Amino acid sequence: METVQLNTGILMPVIGSGTNTFGKENREYMGKINGDTTEIKEAVANGYRSFDTAIMYRNEAVVAKGLKETGLPRKEFFLTSKIPGEEAYYKDAAAVKEGVESSLAALETDYLDLYLIHHPWDNLEQMLAMWRILEAFVDKGVLKAIGVSNFRSDQLAYLLEHSRIKPAVNQIESHPGHWNEELVAFCLANKVVPEAWGPLSKVSAEAKEILEQIGATYHKNWAQVALRYQVQRGVVVIPKSHNNERQQENLALFDFHLSQAEMKKIATL
Template structure:
């Protein structure tokens, strides 16, 4: 199981990314609330590491980069064992000058206690496409320096991604987008893959209706899998990187246990229409 979990995709920069990671946006916070006070609790991250997660996704906006960095140190494993993603907010105070962008990157590196980031994303697009390319060029210099291994975007639509692709020296490696039953975002996933940009699903297990859960559970019965495992399997079979999140050890384990079955074409078509 461990070897299968470590299935990786090779990004267009040549580095490998585990196809499953863990979201962290409520980790290390009081009552696991997104806007909760940071309490520095590393319990959930350490349990995820214990069961096999090596890919963790955080962001400046989550306010908990330091908690992720603390957990990685507490794990006792070498930094090289992990794939760490963080994100620069698409807000003027972080993007309105080269200095602002550089300060954001250095802020992330310092909080995570690392000399390099595996992946750094622009968290959200904004209206000024030309300005986004300017920000991108600053991030490219960090790739040149080896402080960032790969750069990408989050929540970009086709127009925004196409504009950036046209103006980039280093192509985006990842487009992290919302993808779950009810909003699979097939179009942007296909467009990203066509341009050698891997789509990555945030919130892959969120907003699943009772009706969808029932259909997914029926599919999962044949394989001894839950509705959540079926969703994750469906996504990775489409070469979509997934970053589910759970605070519970049992579900963290379950989210990794998706490499011992495959969906049929009929099942994939059914799931894709949910």
């Protein structure tokens, strides 16, 4: 597995697994938690070591259970979770602290590799106040790296200017049809690792056909080409699948390399 070094020095796998419907009835985001760890254990068996969850997903404990059931030690995994950008979590320092500690407890760990502010809100000073509490957790070694999710360039710029520990990651929407080029470029220029959530979502039939044509050269499918494009341009990806075979396919990105012409063509999708 290839990795990227975050600004606190830790290494993050360039491919991880999303989990927002894992352990839920009918595999639905708002489904009742059923504790099913099948997909998590299959993902680990297939080679995934990075898992992305969040307080809002309600399944941090399911992720912890699944990883524990594999028998592998905690140090084998890169765990990301997120604190909601909601008043209940940012209203004061105690609320932020309680949010972080709730993630640690649910994930049954004494540290998290990456912790993100899940969504921005319309008060930059409040976001900075939350950030400063997260910085203190980094100082203690409890959070190995911190970052944001769904932040626009102006919101990210504010944190970059005023923070002591710069955001390591910005997890954003990026997929064929909406590559989010400007924001990705801004992140890379400021040494913030862009990470794509839902990298295989909302893909048109036309885009899939073009990606399939490119993939035929390498005996790869459209999804593998889309993910390879992201990785090759410096974007971490966290595809999610409940299907064992697709999980395996989404990891098989390192035995081919897209040409410059192919990269340009894919960028236009």
